[in-house]
Amino acid sequence: xxxxxxxxxxxxxxxxxxxxxxxxxxxxxxxxxxxxxxxxxxxxxxxxxxxxxxxxxxxxxxxxxxxxxxxxxxxxxxxxxxxxxxxxxxxxxxxxxxxxxxxxxxxxxxxxxxxxxxxxxxxxxxxxxxxxxxxxxxxxxxxxxxxxxxxxxxxxxxxxxxxxxxxxxxxxxxxxxxxxxxxxxxxxxxxxxxxxxxxxxxxxxxxxxxxxxxxxxxxxxxxxxxxxxxxxxxxxxxxxxxxxxxxxxxxxxxxxxxxxxxxxxxxxxxxxxxxxxxxxxxxxxxxxxxxxxxxxxxxxxx
Numbered sequence: 547x548x549x550x551x552x553x554x555x556x557x558x559x560x561x562x563x564x565x566x567x568x569x570x571x572x573x574x575x576x577x578x579x580x581x582x583x584x585x586x587x588x589x590x591x592x593x594x595x596x597x598x599x600x601x602x603x604x605x606x607x608x609x610x611x612x613x614x615x616x617x618x619x620x621x622x623x624x625x626x627x628x629x630x631x632x633x634x635x636x637x638x639x640x641x642x643x644x645x646x647x648x649x650x651x652x653x654x655x656x657x658x659x660x661x662x663x664x665x666x667x668x669x670x671x672x673x674x675x676x677x678x679x680x681x682x683x684x685x686x687x688x689x690x691x692x693x694x695x696x697x698x699x700x701x702x703x704x705x706x707x708x709x710x711x712x713x714x715x716x717x718x719x720x721x722x723x724x725x726x727x728x729x730x731x732x733x734x735x736x737x738x739x740x741x742x743x744x745x746x747x748x749x750x751x752x753x754x755x756x757x758x759x760x761x762x763x764x765x766x767x768x769x770x771x772x773x774x775x776x777x778x779x780x781x782x783x784x785x786x787x788x789x790x791x792x793x794x795x796x797x798x799x800x801x802x803x804x805x806x807x808x809x810x811x812x813x814x815x816x817x818x819x820x821x822x823x824x825x826x827x828x829x830x831x832x833x834x835x836x837x838x839x840x841x842x843x844x845x846x847x848x
Contacts, residue, residue, distance in 0.1 A: 600726040603699060611698045613669050628674040631820060635789055636678065638816050639766055647816055649788035651759050654688070656771040656780060658807035662795040663822040665694045668770035671791065676729040681766050684722065684758055686733040688769040688783050690742050695770055696734040706736025710754055711745040718757035733758070746782035755786055774807040781810045789816045796824040 608614040615624050637643045638650045655668035672685040686707060687695040696702055701723065710716045723732045745751060759767040769787065772780045784790060790811055794804055811817055 598724065601699070601701070601723045601732070603725050603727050603730070607698055607700075608669070611694070613666055613694075613698060624670060625674065628670060631791070631818065632671060632674055632678075634816070634818065635766075635791075636675070636681070638789055639681075643816065645816070647788045648814060649755075649786070650816070651765065652755065652767050652769070652787045653789045653791065654769040654771050654784055654787040655791045655793065656784060656807075657773045657793040657795075658775050658799055658803045659773050660692075660776055662773070662793045662799060664773070664793040665689065665692070665770050667791065667793050667820060667822065668768060669695060672730065672768045673727065675766055675768065676727060678729075681764055682729045682731070682762060684731045684733065684765055684767045686758065686767060686769045687735045689772040690735055690738065690779060691772055691777060693735040695732070699732060699734070701732065701734035704734050704736070706734035707754075708739050708742070708745070709736040711748070711750055712737070712739055714750065718754045722758070743777075743779040743782050746779045747785070751782075752786060774810050775803070784810065785812070787815065789818070791818045791820055793820045793822050796821050798823070 605614060609616050615621055634643065635653055638645075638647050639653075641650070643650070653671075655664050655671060657664040669685070672683050675681055676683040685695065687693055688707065689695070690708065693702075696704075696706065704723065705716070705721050707721065710718050710721050721733050721736065723734065725732055739745060755767070759765050769783065771783050774780050774784065792804070792807065808817070
């Protein structure tokens, strides 16, 4: 090999090798948007909830607690009165009322002061609505201090409304309990929290309410609320509702007290006044001791 050929061979060994082509990255699927992922998780939770054993509603326990009337005659009278109470509520919920209401599927049962029978009314109204063929009813215990519905149904210690408000990682569907009463679901109170009023007035509360009722167009959400003049959170809760059932105890609640409670409601809500504990005979559209009489009206009208 000549000197020139040797030099050429040496020069080749000194030249840098051509760069390797860039590696081809494996295709990584893009993450779904947050809303889609949350919706997917909610669907999984809902399916798990539907597959869980049905919670037994002990009717005898409800009677002993004074939340159900005892005897066939009393039940029949109550059923008739509740038909009058629920009719305008259902008409409003499906948009056939005198006025189109925002969130008409949300119904709250409250009173001005304690002891007027609002929990009795909320439970029996929910049971009556659940008998309708076209609706499913979600009864939510929103009376945090008393939590009577939670206790009498044996749901104390179960996660509930307050837990899903405090922990944003928890899906609202996780705290819904399906019962062995057809078309009736329940949300217990859950754990206590010192900032209940603030939680009820939060954006998280609105999201939870949307999840409670928004996925099923045939679901009515019925809240048992604490009295409007007794706790600060009750007015925050009522502000989210489309329909309000105000229970008034006959012969016990003064006009001024009722008027004060009504001041916390707004003109966009349907307000139904329910006279409870009347001693007038059933023939005059009242029901005995725990009777109900509905005088529904739109706030602002006579």
